Amino acid sequence: MGNKPILLPIETSYLNNESKDCLNLSGKYPGKLLFRSHFFGLISGKVAVLDKTGNKYFYGHILDYARDTHDINLLPALRKITTDIRFSESLRQQASELMEIIEEKSAREKHGRMTTAIIDDSSRAENARGILAGVRYPQTTEILRLLRDKSPELRRLALCLIGKFRVKDMIQEVCECLTLPELSEEAFSVLSEFGGQAGKELTRFYLKYSGNLVAGRAILRLISCSCPEENMSFVFERLWTNSRIIRESAAKALIKCGFKPAEEERKQLKKLIYNIFGQITWILSLKVSLDSNNEAFLAEQIEKEFMRWKKFLLDLLFIAYGKSITSESSKRSSPDNYDKLIPELAGILFTDSRTGKKNISDTETDRKILKKLQQYYPCDLPRHEALPEEIINCDYNVLSVWTKACAIRTKKAIADEHLLESVAALLFSPEWILKEEAARLLNRTDSKKFADIIERLSENDRLRIAPLVKEEQESSGELLFEKTRFLSSVFSPINEEKLLFLAERMKFITCDSQEEIKLLPESIIWTITKENQITLRYISDKRTEDVIADFMQAESVCYVLPLTAIELFRFYDPDDSLVICEYLERLEE
Structure with missing residues (x-):
C-alpha cells in the first residue's frame, strides 16, 4: 500500500455544514411546522425567513395568529408582507388590514400594562405581548409567573421574553423546556439566540438529564449551531458515552464545528477508531454466517447495522485525519501502533471493499473483507445455531432493538434451553417490541411454560400481552413490529x-x-x-x-x-x- 493516501467517502453535506429544512416545501403541514419553528424569530421582529420560503400556508398561519391575538410584535412581519410584491395582492391586502387594526388598538391603549397576576388568561397574554413589544427589561418574577402557568401560550411568551431581552440568568429554565413537547421548538430557538453565551448552561443541563436522549441530542445540535470553543472538549468526550445515538450525534456536531483534536485527543481517538474496526469485524462475521445459511431477512438487518457503524467510523476518521489518510509509520509493528494499523484497516474497508451500494446478496466480497480483517481481529465465524442468542444478548448500543426483534421474529420455536432463558428475560425488557415478540415466540414454543412465566409480569403487562398471543394472525396489526414494518414501507x-x-x-x-x-x-x-x-x-x-x-x-x-x-x-x-x-x-x- 505504501504511503498512498486513502480518500474517505465523506458526505459533502457534512463538510458544507448543510442542514435540512422544510423551507422549500409548499404543503399545509410544512407551513404549520415552519410557523412553529420560526415563531420566536417572527415575534422578535426577524423576518428574513419570509424571503426564504414561498409556503402560502406559513403566511396564512402568520395572518391567523395576528388576527386572533392582535399581537403588535408581528407588525414587522405584516409590514414585510404588505410591501413585498412577491406576495399575492389578496395576501398583502389582508396583512395591510391587520396592521391597521393592530396599530389602532395599540393607539387606543392609554393606560399602563396590566400585571401578569391578572387571572384572565387572555388579558395576561395581551399584557405579556405588550411587555415583549416594549423596551423595559422585564422582571424575573414576571417571567417566572408566566413560565409556571398551565397555558402553553403564556409559557411560549415567557420564553420569547427571555430570548428577546437575553435574560441570561434564566437559560437553565429555558433548557428545562426542551423536554416539554409543547415548548421544545420555542426553547430551542431561544437557546440558539444566546449562541455561545449559553455554552456552560447547556453542558450543565446535559449532565443533569444525561439519560434523556431527546434532550441530549437537542443540546448537541445547539452546540453545533454556535460551536463555542469552551464546549468542544465536552462534545468530544461524548464519543465515549454508552449511548450509540449520542455518540453519533457528537461526531456529527464535531464535524459541523470543524473540530481539530489536540495531539493527546487524537491519540485517544485513534484507539477508539481501532476498537470500532474490531466491532465492525464482528458484525461482518454475523452477516457472512447468516448469508451462508440463506437467512436473507436477518442478514439484511445486520447489513444495516454494518453500514451504520461504518458511517460512524467514517465520521471519526474524518475528525482524526481529514478527507484522506496517509500511513504515518510503516516500520514499527507493535500491537498499539495505530498510525500504521488504521491506514491499513481503512484500506481494507474503504478501498478493497464495497462502497455501500453493493447488493447484499453478494457474499463473496464480504468474505474477502472479513478474511483480511480477521488478520487484525482474530474471530471465528459464529455458529448458525448460536446466532439468535448472540444477537439477542448483545449490548443495545451495539445492535439495535429492531435487529433484536428481527432475530426473535425469524424463530418459529425455541429448541435450546439457553435461548429460552434469554427470550424469557426479554419479557421484563423496557422495550415493548421485544416484550411482544418474546411473548409470541415463547407461546409458540411451549404455551404451558409461557403461562407460568407470564404470571410473574405486572397486571398491566399481562393484560396488554394476552390478546397478542391468543390469535396471532388476528392481532398482528396491533404489534409494534408490524407497525414499524408498515411505516418502513412508507418512509x-x-x-x-x-x-x-x-x-x-x-x-x-x-x-x-x-x-x-x-x-x-x-x-x-x-x-x-x-x-x-x-x-x-x-x-x-x-x-x-x-x-x-x-x-x-x-x-x-x-x-x-x-x-x-x-x-x-x-x-x-x-x-x-x-x-x-x-x-x-x-x-x-
Whole structure:
C-alpha cells in the first residue's frame, strides 16, 4: 500500500455544514411546522425567513395568529408582507388590514400594562405581548409567573421574553423546556439566540438529564449551531458515552464545528477508531454466517447495522485525519501502533471493499473483507445455531432493538434451553417490541411454560400481552413490529430503529371502531382491506359522517398516525423528518 493516501467517502453535506429544512416545501403541514419553528424569530421582529420560503400556508398561519391575538410584535412581519410584491395582492391586502387594526388598538391603549397576576388568561397574554413589544427589561418574577402557568401560550411568551431581552440568568429554565413537547421548538430557538453565551448552561443541563436522549441530542445540535470553543472538549468526550445515538450525534456536531483534536485527543481517538474496526469485524462475521445459511431477512438487518457503524467510523476518521489518510509509520509493528494499523484497516474497508451500494446478496466480497480483517481481529465465524442468542444478548448500543426483534421474529420455536432463558428475560425488557415478540415466540414454543412465566409480569403487562398471543394472525396489526414494518414501507429512507418512535404512537383501528375515528386528532390514515389494498388519507379535525364511513369500508382496518407524533419526531430527528414532510406534501396534492 505504501504511503498512498486513502480518500474517505465523506458526505459533502457534512463538510458544507448543510442542514435540512422544510423551507422549500409548499404543503399545509410544512407551513404549520415552519410557523412553529420560526415563531420566536417572527415575534422578535426577524423576518428574513419570509424571503426564504414561498409556503402560502406559513403566511396564512402568520395572518391567523395576528388576527386572533392582535399581537403588535408581528407588525414587522405584516409590514414585510404588505410591501413585498412577491406576495399575492389578496395576501398583502389582508396583512395591510391587520396592521391597521393592530396599530389602532395599540393607539387606543392609554393606560399602563396590566400585571401578569391578572387571572384572565387572555388579558395576561395581551399584557405579556405588550411587555415583549416594549423596551423595559422585564422582571424575573414576571417571567417566572408566566413560565409556571398551565397555558402553553403564556409559557411560549415567557420564553420569547427571555430570548428577546437575553435574560441570561434564566437559560437553565429555558433548557428545562426542551423536554416539554409543547415548548421544545420555542426553547430551542431561544437557546440558539444566546449562541455561545449559553455554552456552560447547556453542558450543565446535559449532565443533569444525561439519560434523556431527546434532550441530549437537542443540546448537541445547539452546540453545533454556535460551536463555542469552551464546549468542544465536552462534545468530544461524548464519543465515549454508552449511548450509540449520542455518540453519533457528537461526531456529527464535531464535524459541523470543524473540530481539530489536540495531539493527546487524537491519540485517544485513534484507539477508539481501532476498537470500532474490531466491532465492525464482528458484525461482518454475523452477516457472512447468516448469508451462508440463506437467512436473507436477518442478514439484511445486520447489513444495516454494518453500514451504520461504518458511517460512524467514517465520521471519526474524518475528525482524526481529514478527507484522506496517509500511513504515518510503516516500520514499527507493535500491537498499539495505530498510525500504521488504521491506514491499513481503512484500506481494507474503504478501498478493497464495497462502497455501500453493493447488493447484499453478494457474499463473496464480504468474505474477502472479513478474511483480511480477521488478520487484525482474530474471530471465528459464529455458529448458525448460536446466532439468535448472540444477537439477542448483545449490548443495545451495539445492535439495535429492531435487529433484536428481527432475530426473535425469524424463530418459529425455541429448541435450546439457553435461548429460552434469554427470550424469557426479554419479557421484563423496557422495550415493548421485544416484550411482544418474546411473548409470541415463547407461546409458540411451549404455551404451558409461557403461562407460568407470564404470571410473574405486572397486571398491566399481562393484560396488554394476552390478546397478542391468543390469535396471532388476528392481532398482528396491533404489534409494534408490524407497525414499524408498515411505516418502513412508507418512509423507506428512514431506518426502522427510528421509526419505532412513530410506531409506538400509531393506532390500529378495526372497521367496527368508527366512534374512535371521530375522537382522533389530526392524523394520517391508511385504510387496508383484506386484499391488502392500501389507501392513503390525510384528515383534518373536521370530519363528516360520510368521510368516516368512507374510511371504514367493509372488512377494512386502519393505521392512524397523529400529526402531533410527527411533530415530536421532527424535533427528535429534524433531518429524517423531512422525508415525512415531503410525503405529506405529496398526499395533499
